[in-house]
Amino acid sequence: MKIWKFPLGEAFDRLEGHGQRINSVAYSPSGKQIVTGSEDRTARIWDRETRRQLLKIQAPGGEVVSVAFSPDGRRVATASGDYYPYNLKAYDSKQYSGAIWDAVTGELLFGMVPVDKNLTNILIHGIAYLIHGIAYSPDGKWLVTAEGSTTRTSSTPGSGYVVRNSSDGTPIHRVQSGSAQGLFGGIIAFSPDSRRVLTMFKDHQRAVVSDVASGRELLILGGPRNYNVACGEFSRDGKRILTGNGNGTAMVWDATTGSELLSLHGHTGLIKSAIFSPDDRRIITISVDGTVKIWDAKTGREFLTLDAGGWGMAVSPDGLEIVAGRYIWSAAPPTSTTQTSGLFSR
Numbered sequence: 213m214k215i216w217k218f219p220l221g222e223a224f225d226r227l228e229g230h231g232q233r234i235n236s237v238a239y240s241p242s243g244k245q246i247v248t249g250s251e252d253r254t255a256r257i258w259d260r261e262t263r264r265q266l267l268k269i270q271a272p273g274g275e276v277v278s279v280a281f282s283p284d285g286r287r288v289a290t291a292s293g294d295y296y297p298y299n300l301k302a303y304d305s306k307q308y309s310g311a312i313w314d315a316v317t318g319e320l321l322f323g324m325v326p327v328d329k330n331l332t333n334i335l336i337h338g339i340a341y342l343i344h345g346i347a348y349s350p351d352g353k354w355l356v357t358a359e360g361s362t363t364r365t366s367s368t369p370g371s372g373y374v375v376r377n378s379s380d381g382t383p384i385h386r387v388q389s390g391s392a393q394g395l396f397g398g399i400i401a402f403s404p405d406s407r408r409v410l411t412m413f414k415d416h417q418r419a420v421v422s423d424v425a426s427g428r429e430l431l432i433l434g435g436p437r438n439y440n441v442a443c444g445e446f447s448r449d450g451k452r453i454l455t456g457n458g459n460g461t462a463m464v465w466d467a468t469t470g471s472e473l474l475s476l477h478g479h480t481g482l483i484k485s486a487i488f489s490p491d492d493r494r495i496i497t498i499s500v501d502g503t504v505k506i507w508d509a510k511t512g513r514e515f516l517t518l519d520a521g522g523w524g525m526a527v528s529p530d531g532l533e534i535v536a537g538r539y540i541w542s543a544a545p546p547t548s549t550t551q552t553s554g555l556f557s558r
Contacts (some may be wrong), residue, residue, distance in 0.1 A: 229256050229265050234522035234537045236278045240285040243529040245315070247288050249276030255290050257315065260528070267318045272308045278345045279524075282378070283352040287321065288313045291357065293342040310343035310357050312381065324381045326359040327374050345373075345399050349406040354378055354424060356400050356409060359386075373400060373411050375424060387411075387427035401445040403467070410453060412441040419444055419455050421467070431470040434463070443485050447492045447509075454495060456483030462497050464509070474512040478505050485525040489543075496534060498525045504536045 232251035239246055245266065246258045255276050257267040271292035278291035293309045308323025326343055345358030355378040374386045401410040408430065412419045418434035419441045433455060434441055440458030446467060447454070453465040460479035465472055481501035488495060488509060495507040498520050506516040522537020534541045 229258075229268070230254065230538070232275075234524045235276060237524035237526040237535045237537075238279050238281050239526050239528050239535075240281045240315070241283055241529065242285055245281075245285070246526070246535060247279045247281060247315075248524065248535075249279040249290060249292070251275045253292070255279055255288065255313075257288065257318075267315075269313055269318050272311060272323065278347075278358075280347050281315065282348050283350055286315055288315045289346045289348065289355065291343045291346040293344065310346055310381070312355075322381050324357060324376070326357075327383050327386050347400040347402060348378060349402045349424065350404055351406040352378055353406065354402075355381060356402075356424075358400050358411065373409070375427070385427060387422060399443050403446045404448060404450045408446075408467075410444050410446065412444055412455070419453070421453070421470075431465075431467075433465050433470055440482065442482055445487055447488045448490060449492055452488075452492075452509075454486050454488060456486035456497055456499075458482045460499060460501070462486050462495065462507070464495070464512075474509075476505075476507050476512050476514070478514050478517075479503065484523040487525060487527060489527055490529060490531040496525065496527065496536075498523065498536050504534070504541075 230248065230250040230252050234248050234250050236249040237246065244260055246260055247255060249255045253271055253275055255269040255271055256265055258264065259266055269290065271290045274293045276290050276292045280289045290311050290313065291309060308325060310324035312321045313319065314321055324343060343357045343359050347356050355376040357374045357376065359372060359374060372387050375384045376382060377384060399412045407424060408421050409424050410419055410421050418432050420429055421431035422429050433453065441455050442458055444453060444455035451467050452473065453467045454462065456462045460481055460483060462476040462483055463472060464474035476495065479497065479499040479501050481499045483497050483499050486495065486497045493509055495509045496504060498504045502520050504518040504520045505514055507514050518536065518541055519539065520537050521539035525534065525536045527534050531543060533543050
């Protein structure tokens with residue numbers, strides 16, 4: 213992972229560790245640590261200030277596709293698995309597709325398997341039914357997992373999300389969110405008040421906002437022209453919802469009415485992550501086209517394109533840097549005559 217200084221593009225530091233693509237990134241609530249999940253089957257925790265690796269976690273099952281810190285920063289959640297029918301060791305009943313770890317020691321605290329896991333289907337037909345998305349609610353009460361299969365069949369349980377007790381992962385209720393094949397969607401995002409959850413699955417042409425406690429659908433966002441909604445999140449004030457789509461378009465919606473507010477065009481490939489800056493003034497998107505784009509969240513104007521170093525992306529809580537795959541970009545205000553502006557100060 214490289215550390216970059218904006219706007220000169222000069223690498224001044226490097227995080228050594230992952231051997232393959234980074235799929236998911238998150239900052240700790242304090243902003244002092246970064247967790248990354250990779251195709252190399254590990255999650256790693258880094259010291260933000262020194263860029264030193266603090267922990268290496270060998271995740272059960274396979275590549276790590278989703279990571280998250282608990283709101284108190286004491287735990288790290290991972291979702292992992294081998295997403296190929298010929299590699300069945302990830303689906304052994306003793307393997308966990310979701311896991312919770314101590315963020316200081318790296319100790320496995322507990323593991324989770326999909327609620328509708330069908331081991332007979334998996335072993336006979338080579339169908340992978342996995343946890344492929346995981347998130348904590350901001351209040352720390354809930355842990356939600358996105359679950360789905362890699363193969364669409366009549367006997368495969370549909371994709372959906374499971375609301376769990378955050379302390380031990382015990383399932384509370386499951387909500388069906390698609391016919392099957394949730395893989396490569398299955399993204400989960402909470403509203404700031406922890407009362408609503410935004411879910412996106414591959415077999416949807418939409419994103420769905422639901423009540424966390426009951427599972428009742430509140431809003432449906434998108435339609436045929438937004439096929440394969442791949443990522444999204446709520447704004448920090450909870451008033452808007454951002455989605456990134458398979459056609460390379462990002463969209464902003466009213467979180468109360470579901471009306472479309474903005475459409476952002478510029479990427480040429482599927483958007484893997486779309487986030488708001490901490491002050492909600494900017495939107496940052498990362499795409500399989502190999503670019504990161506910064507947008508004005510009010511007007512939709514694109515004003516900067518950066519190189520992407522993977523698929524995962526996160527902004528530090530203080531808004532001073534962006535992790536984009538293996539790159540970290542400084543978003544700080546000017547500190548010298550050669551640095552004219554920060555990423556969020558335009």
